[in-house]
Amino acid sequence: MNRFDPILDQPQSIELEEADPTVRTRLANPDLYFDVDARTDLLDLVWPWADALYARSLRLLITDPQHEELTAMVTRYYPSYQETILGSEGMIISKRLAAPLGTAYDRAVVWMLECQAEGDRLLRLDVDVDWGEPLTQRIVDGLLVAQRNPQGARGIYAQHNAESTRVFGNPQGRPTAYELHADGRATLTYFILVNGIVEVPLLLTISDVGEQVAWNGFLGLRDTERAFEISLEAWDRVLKTGRLWTSDPQINRAVQAGRLATLRCVQRLRSGLAPTGRRVADVPGLVRSLDTFDVVQSRNLLAHLRRVAERSAGKLPARLPIRPKDALEPPGVDTAAANAAYLTAFQEHLQRHPNGDLLAEHYAALAACAETLVQLRLDPQHQADAATLAVCGAGLRRAVTLATLHKDGVNAVRWESEACELERLAEEGGAPAPPAPLELAQWAAQSGWQMDSARPWGFADPLLGAALAGLAVWSGCGIQRRNGKLTVNPRRGNPWQWWALLDLPLDDGRISLVWDGATLYATQPVDSDQPVQLCSKIRALKTDELDFDLQFELVLSVDGDGAPEHSAPEHGAPEHSAPERRIFHPEFERASRPAIAS
Structure with missing residues (x-):
């Protein structure tokens, strides 16, 4: 291009002969993320909600047993999915892989195979699955169910609760053959008769509780073509907003x-919406970008910081917790940077999207974070270095602006004085210049x-x-x-x-x-x-x-x-x-x- x-x-289109075979791209939605290789096979599916890897790899091998070998020709990189085109004489196959958005169940991965042939052709599809850990696997109604530590069967459908559940397969057909291995691997084989144009969907849904939830998600997406269209429309709306x-x-x-x-x-x-790496320092940049197309998600990120700041009495950890009651990282050298990041992200967001009620809701947490920055200078047991003092001063400058907006004149004046003192001490201590913006x-x-x-x-x-x-x-x-x-x-x-x-x-x-x-x-x-x-x-x-x-x-x-x-x-x-x-x-x-x- x-x-x-x-x-x-x-x-962007890249011919497979010219593509870097080691390349991995990221597809994700607000529920999960995974990598994709140059041939559009899934690698390392992670569900942050459960803090777990749910699949090491799922690879699709498509062959034409009765004719010449299919050749992978080109890979296309769309905003919402990745596609590899395979072909031979008289046959073209599109293999698409997507993280759905705005569908009935987004804790899922969707494959769409579109096969076009001149005359009748029989294709073989082998799906090699590696869950990345030993799981209990079985075939139920033509679908592969893989679970960690399943409990006994319950209900009229004999379903199992478990620590984690995965349901994979074709919603329209069963595999012709399959092999299930105790080490967490599996192979499913499908045969596809192609005459004209045939679409073959595959779905993977996941759950951190019972089998019923993953099954419900699978059934909600069983009209896979429609779910794929809904996802494309959702991604298109996001891209065209702002x-x-x-x-x-x-x-x-x-x-x-x-x-x-x-x-x-x-x-x-x-515990709430968070950066993929859970680092509080990543929030300001993400909020600046989200403010251009999704203000609700910006405020969800900031609300997560507010709840953690309230729980920690203004001493934000460097990394956000996964669960609301998880132990927080103890205050340390990163506390100043985390508090300053919250103050910066919120003050900039409020400047772009003013909202007095939002400021009132966050103000107690913001004030607690500002007071922590003040105390870091006064704490005789943990003398902050010059770089930390500079971060504290910058954070308090944001707090002064917020106090002025909230008509909290007392704290505005006090924090202004503290910011000046912190900046003076940082300069005397030889604080390094901040990174170039x-x-x-x-x-x-x-x-x-x-x-x-x-x-x-x-x-x-x-x-x-x-x-x-x-x-x-x-x-x-x-x-x-x-x-x-x-x-x-x-x-x-x-x-x-x-x-x-x-x-x-x-x-x-x-x-x-x-x-x-x-x-x-x-x-x-x-x-x-x-x-x-x-x-x-x-x-x-x-x-x-x-x-x-x-x-x-x-x-x-x-x-x-x-x-x-x-x-x-x-x-x-x-x-x-x-x-x-x-x-x-x-x-x-x-x-x-x-x-x-x-």
Whole structure:
């Protein structure tokens, strides 16, 4: 794929002859995550809720016993799934693997095989399963059930409760043969008669309790084609909420990859939503990115920090607990960084999405974290080093802003004084300079963005991708709040000739913005240092992969107040003229621009 190709919905395709065989990509949803190799086979399925590996590998081997060998030709990397194309003369097979989103049961993995043949062809499908541990396995109604420490059979269906359960198979047919091994491996063999086009689904559902839950999930997804479509639609909605287009095709694709990295780096634990690694220090970057397309998930992350801060009396651990009653890591050198991360993430979120009730709900926990930062300086038994003092000072600066917003003048003044003292002590102690912040001028180098033709394009560290996704919107587009008003300065902090930001969540609604290089078009009133034209509707046209010719439809507001496009005039009042419709047809750059526009 051309690295300057502007089509965001076009998947990257890599021929298997050229692909790096060691490459592993990550697919995930808010419930689970797993890796995928270059041939679209599953590796290392983890369910963070249970803090357990649920499968070491599931590999699908497709052969044509009566004809020539099938050749794996190309692998395509879509936002919501991965696909490998196999073929021989007269036969094409698509093998897709997905982590479902928005379906009846997302604690699952979905495979879709689409087989096309000229005439009748008989295919053999061998599924090699390695659960990664010895499990009790049996075939029930044509499905493989694997459990850890199952109890006795109960109920009319003779089902078993267990510490963990996996149900795998084809919802439409049974395996012709199977082998179950005591070490946690299994092989299932299916024969598929293909005439024209045939779709063959496979499902894996998991549960940390009884067999009934995994079975219910499996049955909820048994119309696999529909479940796959629902998942595609859900991923599409996520990607198109707050989508950023600019004149630079490379950063457009990198920002989209960063948003996907954000989604794949956040999972549900029993104690709440958390980063995949459970590190509190990862929360600010994830919240910046989530604030561009899913404010609810941002607040779920922050709510988890609030509950842990309340439980720990303001001494946040470096890593969040898996279960609500798990013992917390004892306070230590990482407490200052964790507390500062919570204060930073919340203050920045509140700046982008103001909410007085949310501040009131969190304020006690935030104040407790601020007091811990103060005490770290005063504790005679644990003298903090200069670097820790600098972190404490930065965290207290955030606390001062929050106290001012909450009209807590006493603490605002006191924490301001403490922040000044901490900064003085840190400077005297020779505190190292903080890490250089990510900047759009050097975004590719700083974020570790990789565009290797033999590997899927992405980031060496997905958390840096999440940071870039947030930076490009909030700093790149110059969006901020000033005295409660939304301000957009479209030329500050970016080198783009034009940009568009569609359906950005804002104040329980959404706003769309288009900067054409001369005028800022907006669907809500904004302050700006550039001319502003209010619109009743902004939408992108011709974004499809097969018919790409990006344009933006701008329907100007008739009365200048952003009212709906059509409204009936009052009796006796003069009718409004038809709204003016403009089309902005932008051009993309073919080379990157290192300089930042002034």
